[in-house]
Amino acid sequence: MRTIVVGSRQSALALTQTGQVVDRLKAELESMGIECQIEIKKIVTKGDRILDVTLSKVGGKGLFVKEIEQAMLDGEIDIAVHSMKDMPSELPDGLTIGAVPEREDPRDCLVAAGGVKLDDLPAGARIGTSSLRRTSQLKAYRGDLSIEFMRGNIDSRLRKLETEGFDAIMLAAAGLHRMGWGDRITQYVDTDICLPNVGQGALGIQCRADNDWIREVLARIHHEPTARAVTAERSFMARLDGGCHTPMGAYARELADGRLKLEGMVGSPDGSRIIRESVEGGDPAQLGILLAERLLEQGADVILEQARRAGEA
Numbered sequence: 001m002r003t004i005v006v007g008s009r010q011s012a013l014a015l016t017q018t019g020q021v022v023d024r025l026k027a028e029l030e031s032m033g034i035e036c037q038i039e040i041k042k043i044v045t046k047g048d049r050i051l052d053v054t055l056s057k058v059g060g061k062g063l064f065v066k067e068i069e070q071a072m073l074d075g076e077i078d079i080a081v082h083s084m085k086d087m088p089s090e091l092p093d094g095l096t097i098g099a100v101p102e103r104e105d106p107r108d109c110l111v112a113a114g115g116v117k118l119d120d121l122p123a124g125a126r127i128g129t130s131s132l133r134r135t136s137q138l139k140a141y142r143g144d145l146s147i148e149f150m151r152g153n154i155d156s157r158l159r160k161l162e163t164e165g166f167d168a169i170m171l172a173a174a175g176l177h178r179m180g181w182g183d184r185i186t187q188y189v190d191t192d193i194c195l196p197n198v199g200q201g202a203l204g205i206q207c208r209a210d211n212d213w214i215r216e217v218l219a220r221i222h223h224e225p226t227a228r229a230v231t232a233e234r235s236f237m238a239r240l241d242g243g244c245h246t247p248m249g250a251y252a253r254e255l256a257d258g259r260l261k262l263e264g265m266v267g268s269p270d271g272s273r274i275i276r277e278s279v280e281g282g283d284p285a286q287l288g289i290l291l292a293e294r295l296l297e298q299g300a301d302v303i304l305e306q307a308r309r310a311g312e313a
Contacts, residue, residue, distance in 0.1 A: 084199030139271025235288025
């Protein structure tokens with residue numbers, strides 16, 4: 001009997017979403033008449049070990065995937081379930097994204113003590129987040145709030161809201177939905193206020209590029225509209241060479257005619273300047289490049305360089 005070994009971070013959210021993908025794969029394998037065992041291998045990443053500083057100071061997006069990718073290259077695992085928002089724009093040689101399942105809600109959300117909405121929070125209210133992107137857009141929207149550093153897994157952040165005197169925290173809605181904690185959400189933050197992270201709400205199932213059998217199985221849980229949207233967003237990020245150092249967001253959605261609308265933003269860490277544009281078109285990769293060029297024409301490169309220097313200081 002064949003065995004597929006799936007690599008996953010060991011956080012509750014990572015294991016939950018990996019388990020959901022495994023359930024789908026088991027159903028597909030059964031429908032194909034293939035007997036196969038699926039095992040989950042927990043892997044601790046550098047991003048999981050270092051929780052007391054911002055990601056920008058210790059390496060950025062790759063912190064959550066490098067050890068898992070190395071295990072795949074070494075043949076210890078066959079596939080890995082990643083949050084697309086954690087994945088760098090370039091993949092190592094020999095690895096590929098075999099499937100992008102249908103996206104969960106891509107929006108950010110507010111979880112507030114007492115169920116207070118964003119507009120109703122008092123001046124000086126303490127909001128916890130580790131995201132420069134959220135910080136920039138929140139400060140631009142409500143400069144009277146106190147945005148404070150908070151890292152950790154989704155469950156530990158919810159505990160900190162209750163134990164460390166925060167008025168609210170901002171999280172990705174997708175994570176709360178996957179954990180079955182959607183009832184904790186006080187408010188979904190409109191994308192007009194806060195554009196999501198690149199790939200937020202989407203998963204990427206990574207595998208070795210030469211494993212044709214695994215790629216055939218993964219293709220059965222692939223969702224092409226989500227993949228097209230994420231491709232546009234990641235193309236935007238790649239052209240701007242963006243990562244956790246940079247307050248950057250992007251969100252693509254499919255229009256009625258099959259074209260995509262891609263919105264993107266780059267902002268200063270203090271929210272004093274936000275550059276935001278949108279474009280429409282049919283080629284996801286080219287759309288991302290076009291939008292990035294539009295922002296660069298308006299000075300995004302200056303903002304990005306300042307943010308990088310501040311993040312490395």
